Amino acid sequence: MRYTLGFRLPRENLDWVRHDLTDAGWRTRLVVRHIALMIPVSLALALLPGPWWVRLMVALLAFMASTLTVAVSADDLRRSRLHRHGLEVPPGQRR
Template identity: 40%
Template sequence: MTASRRSRPERRRPGPLQWLGYAFGRTLPDSQRDWVRNDLVGNHAVARHLVRSMAPFVPVFAAFALFPGPVALRASMVLLGVLLALFYSVAYMAQNRARRLERHGLPADLENPKAARRHENERRTYERRHGRAP
């Protein structure tokens, strides 16, 4: 076996257990920093955030589904839990993203490059039409 085959490079993407740990707030290795950057500020970051933020609640939702009673009652409990979890997940999305970026050694104010270009173009358009902002 060659030396290159013996020393496997570290994975760029987290494995399933690493991802679960990441969903629960653990920090990933430095070798996966690019993956974390893309996960938090890349395209579709909001959808990924919503999926990731629901992972810790799955046991709670499962417990609600196992309560005794009519199916409609249990489904209502699960639905209410999902809606509350989504509400708080969206409400604290920016703070959660900034904290995760900091924990992985990235700037907390990191922004999606497409969004940054769009904001810069909007700023230029505004200044062209209305003059420089104070």
């Protein structure tokens, strides 16, 4: 959960972080983790008072906007996490 929220993991998890951010499917894992985090947040937003359609639209807007933002900024998020853990960005992936 801490990793999903952007916190740094202990040094003993460095190999796992490297695998997570450099192996095939890293982008999918990043988006799926974000979706898993946003489902309870969206459900909480849907429970706010108001007409049902407003609550539904607020929850959908938060879910879709944040997921699109993560998908579009995946490369930058990956670079930031690699840097935070003291790892190098793979060659050909630097800006």
